[in-house]
Amino acid sequence: MLVHRFNGILHLLAIVLITFFAAYQQLSFWWILIPVFSFLTIAAYGSSNIQANYHLHSVCHGKEKGISLTFDDGPTTFTPAVLDILQKYQVKATFFCIGKHVQRFPEILQRIISEGHAVGNHTFHHSNQSGFKNTAYVAEEIITTQQLIEQLTGRKTHWYRPPFGVTNPSIAKAIKQTGHLSIGWNIRSLDTAIRNEEKLYQRILSRLKPGGILLMHDTNANSVAVLERLLLYLREHQIPVLSLEEMIKEKPYEV
Ligand SMILES: [Zn+2]
Incomplete structure (x- = not known):
């Protein structure tokens, strides 16, 4: 504020x-x-612009060298393919899940957790009007998703990512009420907008930096294809892929 x-x-x-x-x-x-x-x-x-920290403070960069992977808007039918690749390269990522998608694919959420990845709260509806909603609405969106994830996994999410990275005073007040930590990014892949795989891959490579928090989406085949190429590149160039917990020194869940 x-x-x-x-x-x-x-x-x-x-x-x-x-x-x-x-x-x-x-x-x-x-x-x-x-x-x-x-x-x-x-x-x-x-x-x-979430990195502007205009209405609230969001963690947008890491404290360690290397890159952290974050995937928004799942779980979806593409999430298992993302998990397979992460498993193949033995790296851990964070998934900012939408409540209504969790309701549809509870077993995928459980797989995310059982394979050692972290889960964050990305509201229940991910409404494109969320930037104009009041505090009570935003808090309800977060709490409903929180309760759903807790019922399915026993984990109480501490990390919250605002849909579209849009913030306002209502969101600032809501996460103060719910005790969530806002997580942003400093590398935006634009993987839902750039349909050309090569273009997307090159965009991500050109933006890699120490302390990088990469925003991707487990919602389309393009992102899955680019993920494998990216992990191969990071391995070849000995760039570590760290979990967000290691990167920002914050715990993903309340105890
Ligand atoms: Zn989103």
Whole structure:
């Protein structure tokens, strides 16, 4: 909330000053549009870029050399193929699961846990309106998913990833209530948008960096194909693949 509040106060001050000069110094009131537009631009940027830490703090980079893999929006019918590849290369990843998908594929969620991967909370519905919902709605989305995962695995998720990386004051308040830690990323693969496998692979390679938290999705065949090539590349170049727990020094579950 700090950056958002600072942005608000700064622009409010500018509006007060312009109003004063407009009233007493013959300055046109139209000048007020400049701070209004500037405030809205900064707020829109901060709300849609998780790394800006605009409304809330999100962990977006690791503390260790190497890369951590995260998969959003599952479980789906593509998740088993992702798990097979992770098993083949003996690496651990984190899956930010959607509650309604967990309800559909409970056995896949259990497989994720039994193979030593971590699970995080990615809301129940993953609504594309989630950036406009109130605190009670967001908290309910998180709690329902939390309870479902706990019933199936005995794990109480501590990590939360906001859908689309969009944040707002309601989400900030909701995760404060539920005690979740927001997890972002610093490498966005865009694997749901880039349909060309080679292009996607090259994009990821060009963005690899120490402390990298890679955002992928276990929702399509393209991501599965690129994952195997990526793990082969990381192995050949001796770049370690660390679990998110090792990378950010935080526990995935409440005790
Ligand atoms: Zn998502």
